[in-house]
Amino acid sequence: QKEVEQNSGPLSVPEGAIASLNCTYSDRGSQSFFWYRQYSGKSPELIMFIYSNGDKEDGRFTAQLNKASQYVSLLIRDSQPSDSATYLCAVINTGNQFYFGTGTSLTVIP
Amino acid sequence: DAGVIQSPRHEVTEMGQEVTLRCKPISGHNSLFWYRQTMMRGLELLIYFNNNVPIDDSGMPEDRFSAKMPNASFSTLKIQPSEPRDSAVYFCASSLGLAGGGTDTQYFGPGTRLTVL
Numbered sequence: 561q562k563e564v565e566q567n568s569g570p571l572s573v574p575e576g577a578i579a580s581l582n583c584t585y586s587d588r589g590s591q592s593f594f595w596y597r598q599y600s601g602k603s604p605e606l607i608m609f610i611y612s613n614g615d616k617e618d619g620r621f622t623a624q625l626n627k628a629s630q631y632v633s634l635l636i637r638d639s640q641p642s643d644s645a646t647y648l649c650a651v652i653n654t655g656n657q658f659y660f661g662t663g664t665s666l667t668v669i670p
Numbered sequence: 671d672a673g674v675i676q677s678p679r680h681e682v683t684e685m686g687q688e689v690t691l692r693c694k695p696i697s698g699h700n701s702l703f704w705y706r707q708t709m710m711r712g713l714e715l716l717i718y719f720n721n722n723v724p725i726d727d728s729g730m731p732e733d734r735f736s737a738k739m740p741n742a743s744f745s746t747l748k749i750q751p752s753e754p755r756d757s758a759v760y761f762c763a764s765s766l767g768l769a770g771g772g773t774d775t776q777y778f779g780p781g782t783r784l785t786v787l
Contacts (some may be wrong), residue, residue, distance in 0.1 A: 662712035
């Protein structure tokens with residue numbers, strides 16, 4: 561079982577819609593969770609981190625963490641073509657090991 | 671701040687040659703990470719350092735790979751001898767620390783695209 565799993569997609573949504581990206585992790589004791597965005601040919605850049613159960617909002621982005629079910633999700637409201645990228649979920653587990661998912665490719669269609 | 675700096679940005683070499691990748695972390699960051707990214711395997715952590723000490727090198731694929739961090743502002747990843755299957759983008763990242771609360775957020779350099787012929 562992989563430490564972090566994501567649906568590789570591709571996920572396509574129309575402009576203005578909500579994009580929902582999901583991630584599950586295997587280590588129940590994991591404490592730190594991150595979402596990164598990576599444009600083609602570029603390095604990953606942090607969107608947001610979340611440590612506590614519940615929702616965390618930052619502009620059009622909302623991260624949701626459910627430790628009981630071991631999933632973390634990212635919602636992008638009012639999706640824009642500039643949001644088209646690969647989204648990487650990352651987790652730091654109880655052993656202080658940092659794992660990335662393989663990423664979900666998102667395309668926002670104008 | 672200049673962010674994480676990596677050099678070279680592109681490297682093309684022949685099988686069997688030694689390759690050295692370099693990284694300068696963000697000033698004040700105590701943790702440094704080396705990753706490899708390929709289409710097939712995604713982003714893989716190779717090794718990370720905390721306060722210049724290697725903490726976890728379990729991701730280093732084999733003895734051909736070695737990494738050093740002689741001081742807080744410089745790290746190298748060396749491949750000797752290189753093989754075509756080492757072709758990938760190698761990222762360096764740094765964070766303030768490992769303690770959570772946002773201090774463990776990693777910031778990535780631009781990467782080095784390595785091609786081994």
